[in-house]
Amino acid sequence: MIRKKDLGTLEFIAKGAVGNVYRLPNFTIPGCPPLAYKEVRDIAPGEFSARNRQEALDAMAKTVAFRAGLSQADRGDLDEYTTWPIEMVEDNGAPCGMVMPLIPPDFFVRSSPRAGNPRDLVVDLSWLCAKESQAQNEGIDRSGYRDLLVRIALLAQLVYAVGRLHRHGIVYGDLSLKNAALAVNPPRVKLLDCDAAAELSDPARVQLHSPAFTPPENASGAQKVQDDRTDIYKLALCVIRGLQQGRGVTQTRDPAGLAGKLDAPALDVITRAVGADRGRRPTAKELFDCLEQNLLAKASPPTLRSASLNRTAVPRGLDLEVSWEASGGKEVCVLGPNGFEVTLPDPGTPVATYVITPPASGEISVEVRNAHGTVRTVAGSVQVYDLPAFRVELDSLPRPVMSGVPAVMVPPVLHALPSVPTVSTAAHPAPRIELPSLEPVSNLVQTTKTILPTAPAHPELGAAAARTTESVREMFDQARQRLRAHVAGKVDAAVRRGVSRL
Structure with a gap:
């Protein structure tokens, strides 16, 4: 005491x-x-x-x-x-x-x-x-x-x-x-x-x-x-x-x-x-x-039961879906190559997903954290690849090479009609005029067809080449029609002058 x-x-x-x-x-x-x-x-x-x-x-x-x-x-x-x-x-x-x-x-x-x-x-x-x-x-x-x-x-x-x-x-x-x-x-x-x-x-x-x-x-x-x-x-x-x-x-x-x-x-x-x-x-x-x-x-630290990727290869710039099954977390971190890291609040659901755009090929991991610890697992590896370059240069499309169009010779008979006595058209029918041959024009069209390019081997250019071919055909069809109309007009004018002199 x-x-x-x-x-x-x-x-x-x-x-x-x-x-x-x-x-x-x-x-x-x-x-x-x-x-x-x-x-x-x-x-x-x-x-x-x-x-x-x-x-x-x-x-x-x-x-x-x-x-x-x-x-x-x-x-x-x-x-x-x-x-x-x-x-x-x-x-x-x-x-x-x-x-x-x-x-x-x-x-x-x-x-x-x-x-x-x-x-x-x-x-x-x-x-x-x-x-x-x-x-x-x-x-x-x-x-x-x-x-x-x-x-x-x-x-x-x-x-x-x-x-x-x-x-x-x-x-x-x-x-x-x-x-x-x-x-x-x-x-x-x-x-x-x-x-x-x-x-x-x-x-x-x-x-x-x-x-x-x-x-x-x-x-x-x-x-x-x-x-x-x-x-x-x-x-x-x-x-x-x-x-x-x-x-x-x-x-x-x-x-x-x-x-x-x-x-x-x-x-x-x-x-x-x-x-x-x-x-x-x-x-x-x-x-x-x-x-x-x-x-x-x-x-206790969170529980991370599994993690996975929805694909293992993606073109560069496209998305990838990461899924995981966890409980007890406060936040989730998705990690990838080249220092890739995305942190988000834990969604509170047993299974969760998140979409990422991986910057490069490599391992993707999921990390779940709370105040008492951190757990981490590998979801998988992804291969990021580049697509081959695809360019269409309009200036480099094949162009048809056409030989010179032969001049159309008007027959001498059409330069001037021979003198004929004045007669009545009622008693004497109009003289028969022979039209010049259009064979040179037809030959030109056939020659053009033979020099048109065949369908290109590259499948991506097939449609473009087909449209170009069709456009060329339409161009020459229109040229032929204009030429035919032009010649027919000349002939018609000559006939009219000859008739007017009778």
Whole structure:
């Protein structure tokens, strides 16, 4: 037992229902963290009787004795998750309080309230479910506690800490949102006010209930003392409330609000934990296991089951479809040759596809990521090829070579008609005029046909050559028709002149 006068300077921290808590800046115990001193308050008639004071001191002494009887390993485990009493303190030979670990700085947050001075506050479970407006008014940054995985991890540690006490036959008792301090990076929990914990075998144990945490069997009077079953009930309430936030959450007992946050088996365990049937309530280990399984499922790297390409060869500049089957991702990255990389949000569907234009031949991979890891697999290899050049030069199309068109000789007889006596056309018919032969023109057309090019061997030029041939034919047909018309016109004019002289 430590003498109070040996504690040195006492720096006031807080006032509680049982007594005041002080920081001990000048007092240490080898192998222990920085310490605090909790002094049981004096008797106050109507508020805190002599019996109340003695019960508090007896409970402290029992918790100190419990810790002292543990193995070094168990004692270290207890100290990690609790601020368990270490040694009793006496003043003038009478017990007056106990020394316990000081709450580490990581479990505090700096408050900058809109009205009032900045101060350091313990981050307890109540801040997990408080409304956002409360945190804003208090000037508290809750960004580190918003993530669902962090909350599940904190509550799983709380269940573990109480479960360790049950393993040693200890009932925590007055469990509430105010009696567990929290820290993040990494998530950690410290059980506070452990001096009220009691052995399950102690029939005289006296433990309190915080508002909205009284189990139904104690509320109805069916059971007076608390035990591991009532601890489980209160733990389940902490889980239900700690995974939600907003109006009325600190009073709720309904696990339905956890749908979507925990899986169906976990909801069943928590539903039984807050049920009136004590016999169906799970153990702390069952409650911890279901939280751990949900945590691991949500904190695992994504799963990438397969990835594939819809083709393995594409002309340069054309698209390729990449497909993959994955779950648990936050974003997906498609990677290819020459530093090709496309990152997109995970679509959230079991099977997804994305269209890319590969810049070169090579391997195409799919990478799925989340906050807890990255998985990658090869979808396949693609061959990107270039099509042969296809050019049609109009200036290089074959052109027909035509020999000179022979001059059309008008027969001498047509230069001037012979003199004939004037006769009446009624008695003498008009002289018969022989038209010149058109054989030279016909020969020209035949010659042209023989020099027209045959269909080119290149299949792509076939249509163009056919159209060119047809155009040439039409050109010479029109020339022949104009020539025929021209010659016929000359002949007709000559005939008319001859007739007019008769």
